[in-house]
Amino acid sequence: MAIFVFAETAEGKYKKAAIEAVSYAKAVADKAGDSVTAIAFNATDPSDVLYKYGATKVLKVNNPALAIFTPDAYAKAIAQLVGDASTVILTHTNDGGTFAPLLAVALDANIVSNVTAAPESVSPFVVERKSYSGKGIMVVQAEGKNVITVLQGSFGVIESAVSGSEETVSVDVQSKLTAENQAAQSAKINLIEAERVVSAGRGMKAPENWGMIEELADVLGAATACSKPCSDIGWRPHSEHVGQTGKAISPDLYIAVGISGAIQHLAGVGTSRVIVVINSDPEAPFFKAADYGVVGDAFQVVPALIQKIKAFKGV
Numbered sequence: 298m299a300i301f302v303f304a305e306t307a308e309g310k311y312k313k314a315a316i317e318a319v320s321y322a323k324a325v326a327d328k329a330g331d332s333v334t335a336i337a338f339n340a341t342d343p344s345d346v347l348y349k350y351g352a353t354k355v356l357k358v359n360n361p362a363l364a365i366f367t368p369d370a371y372a373k374a375i376a377q378l379v380g381d382a383s384t385v386i387l388t389h390t391n392d393g394g395t396f397a398p399l400l401a402v403a404l405d406a407n408i409v410s411n412v413t414a415a416p417e418s419v420s421p422f423v424v425e426r427k428s429y430s431g432k433g434i435m436v437v438q439a440e441g442k443n444v445i446t447v448l449q450g451s452f453g454v455i456e457s458a459v460s461g462s463e464e465t466v467s468v469d470v471q472s473k474l475t476a477e478n479q480a481a482q483s484a485k486i487n488l489i490e491a492e493r494v495v496s497a498g499r500g501m502k503a504p505e506n507w508g509m510i511e512e513l514a515d516v517l518g519a520a521t522a523c524s525k526p527c528s529d530i531g532w533r534p535h536s537e538h539v540g541q542t543g544k545a546i547s548p549d550l551y552i553a554v555g556i557s558g559a560i561q562h563l564a565g566v567g568t569s570r571v572i573v574v575i576n577s578d579p580e581a582p583f584f585k586a587a588d589y590g591v592v593g594d595a596f597q598v599v600p601a602l603i604q605k606i607k608a609f610k611g612v
């Protein structure tokens with residue numbers, strides 16, 4: 298059975314991460330005497346881009362539920378396509394690194410993350426991976442089915458042109474993001490460049506409660522962001538995740554609603570000029586980093602704040 302590889306896209310174009318993943322998959326396939334099948338979501342780039350690096354088949358999925366990254370939808374879609382394959386390869390990007398464990402669970406496979414070199418052997422799979430926050434190299438031996446993530450920039454891109462073919466296939470997945478949320482995403486202020494950001498965390502309890510966060514952002518002309526768990530569990534798109542492992546931002550105003558203020562979150566937002574924290578727990582660590590703090594229930598404070606701002610603006 299083929300070696301499967303996920304080819305990441307951004308706005309339909311193959312990312313460098315996709316080319317790296319296909320290059321790596323080709324090296325694995327050569328060792329296994331196998332071929333490479335790439336999976337691409339909503340790609341508009343021609344498949345030739347992937348044939349050039351060794352993919353003999355490209356499975357193209359056109360599905361609006363996969364237009365914005367959500368870990369569970371991506372994992373489910375790939376699990377449906379690869380069936381009983383022994384090896385699935387991704388690049389360890391923000392997206393790939395996030396949904397790879399879910400994919401491994403769905404396939405009942407091992408996860409071997411952040412590999413840095415072609416495997417010494419493929420059966421069992423023996424490979425080097427970065428460990429201890431990049432300070433060490435570990436040699437891993439994995440038997441059976443494997444989901445493998447490749448550390449970005451470690452293997453590189455290697456041309457190995459083959460003649461390939463593409464097939465359009467369908468998957469049965471639904472995104473937890475509502476259509477409204479998805480539409481709002483495309484019209485949004487760019488998070489990295491935003492002067493004002495309204496961010497929310499697990500204190501919001503559920504994705505359907507984000508209306509007031511969107512509304513507060515709207516009246517302030519702000520972008521929206523979220524803590525890592527909210528994007529991990531598919532409440533919010535991964536593009537909104539800020540912090541050590543997400544985007545690092547430094548707006549003039551950062552409003553954090555229902556976010557505890559873990560050190561990993563602060564690592565990405567702590568340099569914001571003015572930080573406002575709304576949290577029901579007076580002991581929440583975020584208050585130590587706040588310029589202004591409101592101890593209260595977000596479900597009361599945020600609507601009241603929206604009303605005040607609207608009244609101030611006369612709208």
Ligand SMILES: Cc1cc2nc3c(=O)[nH]c(=O)nc-3n(C[C@H](O)[C@H](O)[C@H](O)COP(=O)(O)OP(=O)(O)OC[C@H]3O[C@@H](n4cnc5c(N)ncnc54)[C@H](O)[C@@H]3O)c2cc1C
Nearest residue numbers: 498499500524525540541542555556557561562577578595
């Ligand atoms: C290696 C590593 C990297 C990480 N990278 C990141 C990262 O990049 N970004 C990130 O955000 N996290 C990251 N984390 C996770 C981080 O440690 C925290 O677990 C996470 O930030 C917590 O998210 P949260 O504050 O939304 O949820 P919680 O910790 O569950 O906090 C929820 C908060 O909401 C408050 N709350 C509850 N109900 C209400 C209400 N009704 N009104 C107001 N407040 C309410 C609670 O008092 C609490 O303070 C990382 C962790 C690790 C180990």
